[in-house]
Amino acid sequence: MMDWLHWAIFTGIILVFVLVMVMVLIMIERRGIARFQLRPGPNRVGPFGALQPVADAIKVLTKEDIIPSAGDKWVHWMAPVIVFVPAFMIFAVVPFQKGAILADLNIGILYIIAISSVGVVGVFMAGWGSNNKYSLIGAMRAVAQMVSYEIPLVLSIVGVVLAAGALSMTTIVENQSIPYILLQPLGFLIFFLGSSAELNRTPFDLLEAESEIVAGYHTEYSGMKFALFYLGEYAHALAVAAVTTVLFLGGWKLPWGIISDFPVAFIWFMAKMVAVFLLFLWVRATIPRLRVDQVMAFAWKGLFPLALANMFIIAVEVLIWPNTPWPLILVNFAAAGVLIVIWSRFFHTGGGRVEV
Amino acid sequence: MMIRTEPVVINMGPQHPSTHGVFRMRVTLDGEVIIDMEPVFGYLHRGIEKLAESRTYTQFIPMTDRLDYLASMSNNLGYVLAVEKLAGISVPPRAEYLRVIMAEMMRISSHLMAVGFFINDCGALATPLLYMYREREKLLDLFEMVCGQRLTYNYMRFGGVSHDVPPEFLPALKRFVAEMPGFIDEYDQLLAENEILLVRAQGVGILPRELALNASVSGPVARASGIEWDIRRADPYLVYDKFDFDIPTGTVGDCYDRYRVRILEMRQSLRILVQAIEQLPEGPVRSEVPHLVRPPEGEAYGHIEAPKGELGFYLVSDGSIAPYRCHIRAPSFINMTTLRDMVLGWKLADAIIIFGSIDIVLGEVDR
Amino acid sequence: MRFDHYGKGIAKGMALTLKHALTRSNITVRYPEEKLHNSRRIRGPELVWDPERCTVCATCAKACPQGNITIVSSIGPDNKYVPERFEIDHGRCMFDGLCVEACPFEALHMGREYERGTYRRGSLVENKEQLEASDVRHPSAYFRPEFEAEIPEQTLLVNRQIRGTKTRRRGWLSP
Numbered sequence: 001m002m003d004w005l006h007w008a009i010f011t012g013i014i015l016v017f018v019l020v021m022v023m024v025l026i027m028i029e030r031r032g033i034a035r036f037q038l039r040p041g042p043n044r045v046g047p048f049g050a051l052q053p054v055a056d057a058i059k060v061l062t063k064e065d066i067i068p069s070a071g072d073k074w075v076h077w078m079a080p081v082i083v084f085v086p087a088f089m090i091f092a093v094v095p096f097q098k099g100a101i102l103a104d105l106n107i108g109i110l111y112i113i114a115i116s117s118v119g120v121v122g123v124f125m126a127g128w129g130s131n132n133k134y135s136l137i138g139a140m141r142a143v144a145q146m147v148s149y150e151i152p153l154v155l156s157i158v159g160v161v162l163a164a165g166a167l168s169m170t171t172i173v174e175n176q177s178i179p180y181i182l183l184q185p186l187g188f189l190i191f192f193l194g195s196s197a198e199l200n201r202t203p204f205d206l207l208e209a210e211s212e213i214v215a216g217y218h219t220e221y222s223g224m225k226f227a228l229f230y231l232g233e234y235a236h237a238l239a240v241a242a243v244t245t246v247l248f249l250g251g252w253k254l255p256w257g258i259i260s261d262f263p264v265a266f267i268w269f270m271a272k273m274v275a276v277f278l279l280f281l282w283v284r285a286t287i288p289r290l291r292v293d294q295v296m297a298f299a300w301k302g303l304f305p306l307a308l309a310n311m312f313i314i315a316v317e318v319l320i321w322p323n324t325p326w327p328l329i330l331v332n333f334a335a336a337g338v339l340i341v342i343w344s345r346f347f348h349t350g351g352g353r354v355e356v
Numbered sequence: 357m358m359i360r361t362e363p364v365v366i367n368m369g370p371q372h373p374s375t376h377g378v379f380r381m382r383v384t385l386d387g388e389v390i391i392d393m394e395p396v397f398g399y400l401h402r403g404i405e406k407l408a409e410s411r412t413y414t415q416f417i418p419m420t421d422r423l424d425y426l427a428s429m430s431n432n433l434g435y436v437l438a439v440e441k442l443a444g445i446s447v448p449p450r451a452e453y454l455r456v457i458m459a460e461m462m463r464i465s466s467h468l469m470a471v472g473f474f475i476n477d478c479g480a481l482a483t484p485l486l487y488m489y490r491e492r493e494k495l496l497d498l499f500e501m502v503c504g505q506r507l508t509y510n511y512m513r514f515g516g517v518s519h520d521v522p523p524e525f526l527p528a529l530k531r532f533v534a535e536m537p538g539f540i541d542e543y544d545q546l547l548a549e550n551e552i553l554l555v556r557a558q559g560v561g562i563l564p565r566e567l568a569l570n571a572s573v574s575g576p577v578a579r580a581s582g583i584e585w586d587i588r589r590a591d592p593y594l595v596y597d598k599f600d601f602d603i604p605t606g607t608v609g610d611c612y613d614r615y616r617v618r619i620l621e622m623r624q625s626l627r628i629l630v631q632a633i634e635q636l637p638e639g640p641v642r643s644e645v646p647h648l649v650r651p652p653e654g655e656a657y658g659h660i661e662a663p664k665g666e667l668g669f670y671l672v673s674d675g676s677i678a679p680y681r682c683h684i685r686a687p688s689f690i691n692m693t694t695l696r697d698m699v700l701g702w703k704l705a706d707a708i709i710i711f712g713s714i715d716i717v718l719g720e721v722d723r
Numbered sequence: 724m725r726f727d728h729y730g731k732g733i734a735k736g737m738a739l740t741l742k743h744a745l746t747r748s749n750i751t752v753r754y755p756e757e758k759l760h761n762s763r764r765i766r767g768p769e770l771v772w773d774p775e776r777c778t779v780c781a782t783c784a785k786a787c788p789q790g791n792i793t794i795v796s797s798i799g800p801d802n803k804y805v806p807e808r809f810e811i812d813h814g815r816c817m818f819d820g821l822c823v824e825a826c827p828f829e830a831l832h833m834g835r836e837y838e839r840g841t842y843r844r845g846s847l848v849e850n851k852e853q854l855e856a857s858d859v860r861h862p863s864a865y866f867r868p869e870f871e872a873e874i875p876e877q878t879l880l881v882n883r884q885i886r887g888t889k890t891r892r893r894g895w896l897s898p
Binding site: 411414415416418421493497500501502542546547550552553647 | 730731732733735736738739740743750761762763764765766786787788817818819820821824825833863865866876877878879880881882
């Protein structure tokens, strides 16, 4: 009985938390990108523009729901749901603090990897059910990209799992005496790039590339369904930020092992999540996007060998020094630098002009 | 067993966020590869050449502003030079230097916009574009100070410019010229070695030198393909033969070379501006010209190096107050005829970049 | 061996954007709470007519490329022209200033206010009562240097210091 109560309350808390944090993230993104571009961002609705997402939500809810008449209606209707729900399900195993977790599975990270792959199906359903050439092109690019980037992503997670010795998220946090971002910089880089591709953020946002295919797979969506896509994207970004914090930044733990309890640890966790999101934002504001064949080449020829090498190095280190002394930080940074520089000498994207 | 595939015809229609203006491209795609492309334009045709036949020579000057609306001073200058050649009007030296200053400022502004939108098409979420707009805003403020408008200037007249610059113009221009090279260095730091830009723009959309020569391409597009042709050197007008500047050229003729040529041309324009401000003489800015200009019968062709290429005005006069025929050689239109050859064999995303790197303005193409 | 494609260019670009985000203040202006001063010679979206100096010679109407000015005159007392109708269609006007330049008696000026939106296109055709100067319709100094003294100086972006932190930082939490 108490278990059911625990789960019900936590599910409610997580739902409310994610919805509120998604609104906060939307505001951080818009004002953050505006700050990079030396302009204020939304500042009219509410103090400092804080009610702008509410205004957007009201606008989106009062719009007419347009369904293409020749598209596959059931597929068109289910697609936003399939994209939106997995982002929520990831939060079931994220430990916000010691003991503050909905379901302490001992296969936590495996559950996350499995669930986040379901979103790909939703994206393709959206493209197919829209009966639109642009959407179909966008959806096919999306599937190719998301599927290819899961492999380096999972390999970098394997590195973390080897070092922590467990798949459960709480154990990974507790075993991080030194945060894994310092011990495995190459793993963090690969995880970051793989997650950018899973989230369809720049430099891999060719799906929503306005300059080419208008809006990709969500061209034909309006009203609440478009809101579900939009919210689902930010909820997924929040989930990835949370997972990055747990895996690489040490979760709720303060530096130098200061013991802390409810408000401080929770706020520290949130601060780390926002910091990861700001890193995504900084990358988005600066660099252009890649073309689809370059995206695929980067995944298979660029990140995949690096991820394999990373996993091998970490396996060797865990075997020889199981308690990971701190000089390993310098060794790993040096190894990462050498690998990146050498591999970039051999990596070229190929592609190019096809004889017509 | 070969899978049977079918090419798809996609219409990157007149309303598209990235075609610069109302331009339509019907591309035939095989997967992602473009196997055929047909440009369709004419959505912005206003009949300017026909309107010229019913306007006096002076009344047509504001209409030339609307051709390449992002570089209005250059259009004014081309037309005014053609009429002065036709009617034999001479220009005082201060007016010539002021015209050079305006033309070079216009070149910097137009190239800032061209490069900014090129990077925007590559996908950089408008951040480099907004940084370049900041400098363009300073230039537009200076233009507003001189002639009262920010986009369609109507500043050149036959025999000089319409009125003198106010006394606070030159100090502001000197300050701009002093700090602009620092900003161009910032753009280089942001973009010149950016690996993603290199991967997307190097080797893409190559325009071979022979094709460029045969298609009479001009401007930065031709210079990036290795043709060293600049009308300011080849057929100097105004006082360009008194200035010391280089003509930057590229070697390969891909999108990256066009982008580099425009950045280098901005630096050379700053050089010319420094020299022009130093050498600016005093004197009148407009010679005495009758109110209604009535050139003798004949024809004349006046051409300038506009930011987009060679802009030419061909005027035929029959002795009355309005031209008998005015034909405009629009550089964007001629440069765009090579678009199909540049785009075939590349992917859909590259078509947008190649189109952005030619830098066309639909006002010129359609007239 | 050339090691120049390992991400150094991207890192430099990201350093530049971070520097902009942390040290540069906003360059936008909060309209309508803050307004910049336009140029003294602005060819604003309206015209100002001086009936005292106008002799109804219709040179302005002949100079306009589009024929926006409609003048109907009659002979009044002491043998001078009197304008019955003097209308300018602001909807078709390009604001090129050829009419202002052409007037031999300096009776027509460009205006300088710009918040002139109306709800109906017909109300853009302004007759002679509306065209006169008033306290909401001021002439600009385009081709009329005698008005320059009463117009404030233009705000130039090139004079606003945006490098570094000397100016008041309007970036971070400005409402």
